[in-house]
Amino acid sequence: METARTERTREWLAAHGLSTEGDPDDAARAIMPEIRGDAELADADKLEIGLGLLELLNTYWVTVELRWFVNAANDDAIWATHWQAVRDHLEQPVPSEAVLYSLWVDWFEDISTVERAFEETLGRDVPSLPEADEAVLRRAAAVLKVSGPVPWALKYPVYQAAMAVERLRPAVFGGVLYSYHDVYGSLEIGPALELLDALQLPDDTEHLAELREELKKGHANRHHRDA
Structure with a gap:
């Protein structure tokens, strides 16, 4: 699944010299803290780029860090955007296993x-x-x-x-x-x-x-x- 977020995330990765190559979980563990720690991004932008990374990697660890971020933000707009993205993933012909697993064992x-x-x-x-x-x-x-x-x-x-x-x-x-x-x-x-x-x-x-x-x-x- 790719959306406009995917390309935005690619652009952010390129601007920060980061790559999604290799093991997806390892990439997620390296990249998500960089997104969350980017002082130039508003929370809404951090979420958008994180959701774009989920589209690129489709791996559980991205959902783990997104959950931490969404819960810590305590912002209804952030929650609404996050849950709409989750619904979009689950409505695909083949629902995201990473999102389903996160829903089951975390949420x-x-x-x-x-x-x-x-x-x-x-x-x-x-x-x-x-x-x-x-x-x-x-x-x-x-x-x-x-x-x-x-x-x-x-x-x-x-x-x-x-x-x-x-x-x-x-x-x-x-x-x-x-x-x-x-x-x-x-x-x-x-x-x-x-x-x-x-x-x-x-x-x-x-x-x-x-x-x-x-x-x-x-x-x-x-x-x-x-x-």
């Missing part, structure tokens, strides 16, 4: 950021899901599948709304499945079983029978069932 696992992150990436779109276009449905499916750590009270209404869209039912199942398998997964057994029945998935759906069995045994999380 969704952090109790201080999960509510806003889930709202920005999916929750706000619930009323329009039945009429959503292809791009939004791609994003919804991607977010549902990494929603394991999202508190059940936040995601359950979203799961209920999403399952009304037939195309999203496998992704809702994926969300329930990984809520069970994720170390930090959040799941309530009764409502989860009701969801599995309401999804009306084929009986031979991979992992469906096993998940039902574990839930009926009273196991809400694979990692805690012997606790």
Whole structure:
């Protein structure tokens, strides 16, 4: 994925004698502190160039530093720009693995950021899901599948709304499945079983029978069932 940010970032890199060649994570670790430390750039410009670097490298470490920067900025405009960029990445035909991983293990696992992150990436779109276009449905499916750590009270209404869209039912199942398998997964057994029945998935759906069995045994999380 490349946008106007990409070229701006290339120009900034060239002006500062920096290169993205070599290992992407190593490049990100070297370049992101230089962007954040550039005293000639306003915060909005630092974000734009950092987002351009994400487009160039598509590597997790850029998202790590962007998260630090966005949280430290405490600026609604910065947050809005960041989350729009995240949504854009998740709406691509092949969503960015780096952005998805960051959403899962950083934004969704952090109790201080999960509510806003889930709202920005999916929750706000619930009323329009039945009429959503292809791009939004791609994003919804991607977010549902990494929603394991999202508190059940936040995601359950979203799961209920999403399952009304037939195309999203496998992704809702994926969300329930990984809520069970994720170390930090959040799941309530009764409502989860009701969801599995309401999804009306084929009986031979991979992992469906096993998940039902574990839930009926009273196991809400694979990692805690012997606790």
